[in-house]
Amino acid sequence: MTSAELTTAPSALRIPGPATPYQGDIARYWDGEARPVNLRLGDIDGLYHHHYGIGEVDTAALGDPEDKDSEDKLIAELHRLESAQADVLLAHLGDIGRDDTLVDAGCGRGGSMVMAHQRFGCSVEGVTLSAKQADFANGRAAELGIDDHVRATVCNMLSTPFATGSAAASWNNESSMYVDLDDLFAEHSRVLRIGGRYVTITGCWNPRYGQPSKWVSQINAHFECNIHSRREYLRAMADHRLVPQAVIDLTPDTLPYWELRATSSLVTGIEDAFINSYRDGSFQYVLIAADRV
Ligand SMILES: C[S@@+](CC[C@H](N)C(=O)[O-])C[C@H]1O[C@@H](n2cnc3c(N)ncnc32)[C@H](O)[C@@H]1O
Numbered sequence: 345m346t347s348a349e350l351t352t353a354p355s356a357l358r359i360p361g362p363a364t365p366y367q368g369d370i371a372r373y374w375d376g377e378a379r380p381v382n383l384r385l386g387d388i389d390g391l392y393h394h395h396y397g398i399g400e401v402d403t404a405a406l407g408d409p410e411d412k413d414s415e416d417k418l419i420a421e422l423h424r425l426e427s428a429q430a431d432v433l434l435a436h437l438g439d440i441g442r443d444d445t446l447v448d449a450g451c452g453r454g455g456s457m458v459m460a461h462q463r464f465g466c467s468v469e470g471v472t473l474s475a476k477q478a479d480f481a482n483g484r485a486a487e488l489g490i491d492d493h494v495r496a497t498v499c500n501m502l503s504t505p506f507a508t509g510s511a512a513a514s515w516n517n518e519s520s521m522y523v524d525l526d527d528l529f530a531e532h533s534r535v536l537r538i539g540g541r542y543v544t545i546t547g548c549w550n551p552r553y554g555q556p557s558k559w560v561s562q563i564n565a566h567f568e569c570n571i572h573s574r575r576e577y578l579r580a581m582a583d584h585r586l587v588p589q590a591v592i593d594l595t596p597d598t599l600p601y602w603e604l605r606a607t608s609s610l611v612t613g614i615e616d617a618f619i620n621s622y623r624d625g626s627f628q629y630v631l632i633a634a635d636r637v
């Protein structure tokens with residue numbers, strides 16, 4: 345299925361404004377976002393991510409901290425770890441063919457969409473609340489000559505124009521903390537074909553801790569988001585015909601990224617909240633892959 349077949353006149357169905365005042369806040373937040381920790385990393389190879397990294401730090405690639413170019417090397421290493429995160433998400437989408445269409449719910453500047461198309465040759469439809477992000481993602485797709493396969497639309501991920509059962513797979517990469525999970529999984533379940541795959545990488549609070557810790561509250565305030573618990577994810581998936589096929593705790597894999605980022609010139613002030621909450625067990629970085637049954 346091509347992009348054109350997947351959507352029915354997307355511009356006509358585009359939601360004219362945010363569905364709620366909160367969504368208006370989030371649209372404004374991402375319209376105004378231009379942090380060097382995201383743009384300088386994206387400038388390295390044109391893949392712009394708004395998610396975090398996983399994997400071991402390559403200390404050899406960092407070189408000598410006294411070298412003139414050591415900061416550039418550190419930034420390149422952070423970017424490599426963020427792209428590695430997207431690679432792991434895409435690897436869980438299953439067998440995707442060139443004729444398939446994927447849905448990226450909360451696509452940001454489109455880095456994961458480009459990687460998905462490059463990996464599978466398929467079409468990718470992304471939605472974001474931010475017109476600036478959608479324009480940026482579509483501009484990158486045009487520069488790469490893949491705008492016939494990769495498209496971002498300004499749209500609420502809880503109410504998309506995509507036809508029922510039309511997507512081979514869909515995902516949320518660090519974007520599910522902005523929405524109600526019942527509403528979110530109802531929409532993924534509708535858009536996915538039976539046997540299709542849903543994947544999320546997300547930060548969630550750990551029910552074993554009891555309640556969201558002060559660090560989790562700090563992260564919520566920093567990004568104006570509402571982090572859910574691991575239990576909420578599994579319960580809402582079960583209620584919407586999404587059956588977990590893999591639940592992977594990526595917390596040990598993301599800590600090296602944060603420890604490295606905390607030493608960089610691009611720190612934003614949120615690093616300690618992530619490091620402390622991952623270390624005290626109150627917060628977890630998880631991948632959940634689920635089958636639409
Ligand atoms: C942290 S960014 C993640 C971007 C992207 N997934 C990535 O990995 O680079 C969160 C994204 O979720 C989007 N978002 C939040 N709530 C949304 C909603 N209700 N509908 C569509 N997009 C939403 C934001 O516009 C933003 O693009």
Ligand SMILES: CC(C)=CCC/C(C)=C/COP(=O)(O)OP(=O)(O)O
Nearest residue numbers: 379381382393394395518546547567
């Ligand atoms: C895991 C959790 C809780 C994520 C919250 C969503 C979020 C803001 C992700 C990263 O975006 P970004 O790349 O724009 O953030 P930063 O500027 O900190 O790199």
Ligand SMILES: [Mg+2]
Nearest residue numbers: 381382394395
């Ligand atoms: Mg970032």
